[in-house]
Amino acid sequence: MLGQASAVMDPFPHTPITPQVAGAPPMPTLSVNHVIRGIQQGRLASSVPVDLDVLDAYVERALAEKLALSTASTETRQLFEHLEAPLTFVSPQRRAALADCDVFVLPFPLCVSYAHELAGRPLIVLSTGLIDLIANAIFASQLQSLLPQALETYYLLQARHDMPASDLVANALFLQLHAFRGCAPLPNCQALLSPQLLRQSQDAIDGALLFIVLHELGHHRLGHLDSDRIRPLRYRLIVGDALSIDQQQELEADQFALDSLIEPAQAIGTFWHQNAVNFFMQLELVSGQLSGTDHPAAIDRAFHADALRAQMGKDLDVHPRRAFFDTLAARYRATQRHAHEPDNALIHTSRAGCLDILKQSNRVLADFGIDLSPVWETPAPGWLDTRVS
Numbered sequence: 001m002l003g004q005a006s007a008v009m010d011p012f013p014h015t016p017i018t019p020q021v022a023g024a025p026p027m028p029t030l031s032v033n034h035v036i037r038g039i040q041q042g043r044l045a046s047s048v049p050v051d052l053d054v055l056d057a058y059v060e061r062a063l064a065e066k067l068a069l070s071t072a073s074t075e076t077r078q079l080f081e082h083l084e085a086p087l088t089f090v091s092p093q094r095r096a097a098l099a100d101c102d103v104f105v106l107p108f109p110l111c112v113s114y115a116h117e118l119a120g121r122p123l124i125v126l127s128t129g130l131i132d133l134i135a136n137a138i139f140a141s142q143l144q145s146l147l148p149q150a151l152e153t154y155y156l157l158q159a160r161h162d163m164p165a166s167d168l169v170a171n172a173l174f175l176q177l178h179a180f181r182g183c184a185p186l187p188n189c190q191a192l193l194s195p196q197l198l199r200q201s202q203d204a205i206d207g208a209l210l211f212i213v214l215h216e217l218g219h220h221r222l223g224h225l226d227s228d229r230i231r232p233l234r235y236r237l238i239v240g241d242a243l244s245i246d247q248q249q250e251l252e253a254d255q256f257a258l259d260s261l262i263e264p265a266q267a268i269g270t271f272w273h274q275n276a277v278n279f280f281m282q283l284e285l286v287s288g289q290l291s292g293t294d295h296p297a298a299i300d301r302a303f304h305a306d307a308l309r310a311q312m313g314k315d316l317d318v319h320p321r322r323a324f325f326d327t328l329a330a331r332y333r334a335t336q337r338h339a340h341e342p343d344n345a346l347i348h349t350s351r352a353g354c355l356d357i358l359k360q361s362n363r364v365l366a367d368f369g370i371d372l373s374p375v376w377e378t379p380a381p382g383w384l385d386t387r388v389s
């Protein structure tokens with residue numbers, strides 16, 4: 001039944017899968033100046049800011065390489081290959097709306113996605129950094145599920161007194177991901193996953209990427225680019241207080257993305273939504289910080305998605321995970337209270353310190369036949385290059 005939507009004509013006539021044919025009209029490109037404006041002014045994918053000197057370094061590189069983005073670039077083509085399966089869940093109207101946008105992939109390990117305009121034409125830009133971060137956050141949670149239960153009662157006392165090794169490993173992995181925001185290499189969480197877990201991850205990652213593309217489409221279609229208009233919708237929050245206009249528009253764009261899916265797929269869409277914000281939520285939990293005001297807390301976005309899923313699935317025995325989110329909110333507030341104490345906030349642990357935690361845990365894991373070392377010893381492939389059959 002869901003397969004019916006695949007009969008809709010190609011929603012991306014401006015993004016050919018095949019290389020450009022000689023004599024054909026030129027493919028839309030984004031000039032180096034637009035790329036730079038996007039890096040500097042695009043709405044970031046989350047409220048966690050990228051270091052200014054990192055941004056400057058990329059602006060310099062874009063200038064030096066005269067980096068112009070094309071909708072026919074390899075990265076954009078690869079992105080659409082990944083989106084092909086989840087796109088069958090998008091309504092024909094929204095596929096048509098997406099076809100009116102030019103989509104570009106910025107091949108930098110920056111964590112940005114944004115909606116912009118070029119000569120009156122809507123455009124959407126996603127960076128490979130954001131794509132890889134989302135993929136790796138999903139891999140890291142898969143890895144966490146492989147950890148033996150014994151690690152929950154094992155403590156690395158030199159590192160933390162209040163956190164079992166299982167939590168330390170999970171946090172150290174997430175903080176390694178966080179270091180990526182300074183463009184340090186990503187841990188290779190993919191290296192430890194079975195083909196089956198990798199296949200499961202693929203559905204989750206590609207769905208999350210589609211959610212982000214639809215979210216950016218929402219900023220266009222809801223007129224967020226040139227107005228402060230907000231719609232009277234009620235959002236459930238668990239850690240935030242009142243919402244600013246920008247924050248409300250972010251939630252509206254989330255809702256737009258969800259509404260873009262055909263009805264039977266909307267419950268799945270709430271999982272895509274959660275996977276899209278999961279990394280940022282984990283970061284809030286380990287840091288106790290929301291470092292900006294333009295996006296709502298990722299915990300609130302995930303909480304809202306969870307409540308919507310419960311509403312959609314009330315005939316399907318789906319229940320809201322209120323207790324789970326209450327625990328998350330309590331954890332967030334506890335970390336928030338101790339965020340500035342070096343011993344209590346894992347966020348202050350350096351990349352080398354995180355690596356040390358992983359290495360120490362690995363000694364324990366050897367007894368369970370688990371070896372984490374490929375995570376730091378082999379480079380992580382970019383998600384757009386990854387093919388799972």
Ligand SMILES: [Zn+2]
Nearest residue numbers: 043215250253
């Ligand atoms: Zn947004």
